[in-house]
Amino acid sequence: MPFNTALTRALGIKIPVVQGGMQWVGYAEMAAAVSNAGGLGLLTALTQPTPEDLRKEIRRCKTMTSKPFGVNLTLLPAMVPPDYPAYARVIIEEGIKIVETAGNSPGPVIKQLKAANIIILHKCTTIRHAQSAVKLGVDFLSIDGFECAGHVGESDITNFILLSKARQTLKVPFIASGGFADGQGLAAALALGAEGINMGTRFMATVEAPIHQNIKQAIVDADEHDTELVLRKWRNTSRLFSNKVAKEAVRIEKADTTGDFGKSGIGAVVSGKRGREVFINGDKDYGVWTAGQVIGLINDVPTCEALLTRIEKEAVETLSKASALYAPESKL
Template sequence: MPFNTVLTRKLGIRVPVVQGGMQWVGYAEMAAAVSNAGGLGIITALTQPSPEDLRKEIRKCKTMTKYPFGVNLTLLPAMVPPDYGAYAQVVLDEGIRIVETAGNSPGPIIKQLKQANPPCVILHKCTTIRHALSAVKLGVDFLSIDGFECAGHVGETDITNLILLSRARQTMPVPFIASGGFADGQGLAAALSLGAEGINMGTRFMCTVEAPIHNSIKQAIVDADETDTELVLRRWKNTSRLFKNKVTEQATKIERESTTGKFEEVAPYVSGKRGREVFINGDKDFGVWTAGQVIGLIHDIPTCEELISRIETEAIQTLSKASSLIVDKQPEPDIAGKPMGDMSANPSSDHNKKVPGEAQIYDIGKSKL
C-alpha cells in the first residue's frame, strides 16, 4: 500500500524511507537494493576515490535498478579537500537529480546542483534549526533533520529528535524528513505524526544482507545495546557518535587526559582507513566506525526488501491503531484492580526498589534522624 507524502510524490518512491549516505557502505549494490525495495537508495560520492570512479559507480547502479536513486555529497574539513565541484558535475552529467548534501559551507555545491536543467532535488542534512534555516535560504527542497541519536557527526547541541522534529514542524518553510534513531515502522509512524514527510536510516541499513560489510560487524550490531556507542572528538568541536570498542576507549582516554589538546595525539585512533578495514576484515575493535543509538533496536539481518516491507506494514498498523483510539463516545471507566500476583498487565511500580549503586534520596541522612 503506497504512502502519499511530499517525499514520495517528489522522489517517485513507494515508501518514505531514505538510505542515508554512509562512508564505505553507500555503494551501487546498497543503493540499488533499497530503491528496488521501494525506498530511496543513495550512493556515497566520497566512497569513490575520484569523480570518474563515481561515474562508474552511478552507471553500475543504473544497471541494477530501474527506480530512482540519489548521491550523497558530504563536505567536511580536510587537509586536502576533495574536488567537490568535480564530483557534483559527474552527478549532473550522469543525469542524477536527487542529491543528499551535508557538512560545512554547502552553498557553492547547492548552487551548482540547482543550476542544472532540470535542477536537482536536494535533501540537506542538519543537526540544528539554525543551520536548517540557513540551508532553506540556499534553496534546498527537503531538510533531513538529524537528531543527537544519530551515527557519525551529531553536532554540538545535543538535541534529540523528539524536540528537533517538533521545532522543525513549527519553523521550517520547506518539508523535512527525520534522521537518527529510526529502524522500524513504529518510528516511521512517529516521524510522520511529528510532521516529517519520511525517515532517513543509516545504521539500520548497515545491518541488511545487501550491505557491503563483513557479517561479523552486522552481528555486532545485532548483539549491541543502545548504550554501546561513544561520543568522540567533542574537545575539537567535531563530535562523532561511534560504535563503542577498544579504539574508541583509547581515543576518549586521550581526549580526556591530554594536557596539550593537540589533535595529532588522537588522530591515529580515529583514522578512517582503519574504519574501512573494520568493514572488510570483520574485527569490530580494529578501528573506529559509526553507529547510532538505534543499534539497540536492531535484532536481525534482513534483506532490504524484507526490511522495507516490514517497515511499511508496521507503520500502517501503527497509524491505524492510533486512529482507532479516537472514538465517538468516551467508554465507561474500568477502575477495578487485578488480583494480587497477576503480572499479565500493568505491573506495579518499582519506584521504591533500590538499584545497586544508585543513590536513594530518601535514604540520605536516615541514620541521623
C-alpha cells in the same frame, strides 16, 4: 495503498525511507537494493576516490535498478579537500535527479546542483543550520538528531524536540534522521511532521550491505549503550561504535591537557583508513566505525526488501491504531 507524502511524491518512491549516505557502505549494491525495495538508495560520492570513479559507480548502479536513486555529497573540513565541484559535475552529467548534501559551506555545490534542477535533501543537526539551508533553496531538509551515527553536531538535541521544532519553524518539508529502524519510528516521525525518515545503521545490518558479516552481527548483538562520543573537546563530535579503539580515543581525549589535537595523538586512533578495513576484515575492534544509538533496536539481518516491507506494514498498523484511540462523541 502506498504512502502519499511530499517525499514519496517528489522522489517517485513507494515507501518514505531514505538510506543514509554512509562512508564505505554506500556502494551500488546497497543503493540499488534499497531502491528496488521501494525506498531511496544513495551512493556515497566520497566513498569513490575520484569523480570518474563515482561516474563508474553511478553507471553500475543503473544496471542494478530502474528505480530512482541518489547520491550523497558530504562536505567535510580537510587539509586538502576533494574536488567537490568535479563530483557535482559528474552527478549532473550522469543524470542523477536527487542529491543528499551535508557538511560545511554547501552553498556553491547546492547552487551548482540546483542549476541542473536536481532535488536537494540537506542534512542538518540544528534548526539554525536548517534555516540557512532553506535560503540556499534546498527542497527537503534531513533533520539529524543527537541519536544519530557519525557527526552529531554540538547541541545535543534529540529528535523528539528537534522534529517538533522543525515542524513549528521550517518553511520547507523535512525528513527525520537518527534513531530510526522500524515502522513504529516511521509512524512517529510522520506524526511529528516529517515526510519520511532516513536510516543508516539499520541498513548496515541487511543482507545486501557490502560489509563483513561479523560487523552485521556485532550490530545485532549490541544494545543502545554501545556507542561512544569522541572529539567533543575539538567540537567535531562523532558517535562511534563502542569498541576497543573508540574507548581508547575517549581515554586519550579525557587525559589530554593541552587541547591541541595534533599533540594529543588522538588523530591516529580515529583514522578513517582503519575504520574502512573493519568492514572488509570483520574485526570490529580494528578501527573506529560509526553507529547510532538505534543499534539497540536492531535484532536481525534481513534483506532490504523484507525490511522495508516490514517497516511499511508496521507503520500502517501503528497509524491505524493511533487513529482508533480517539472516537468523537456521537451527536444526539
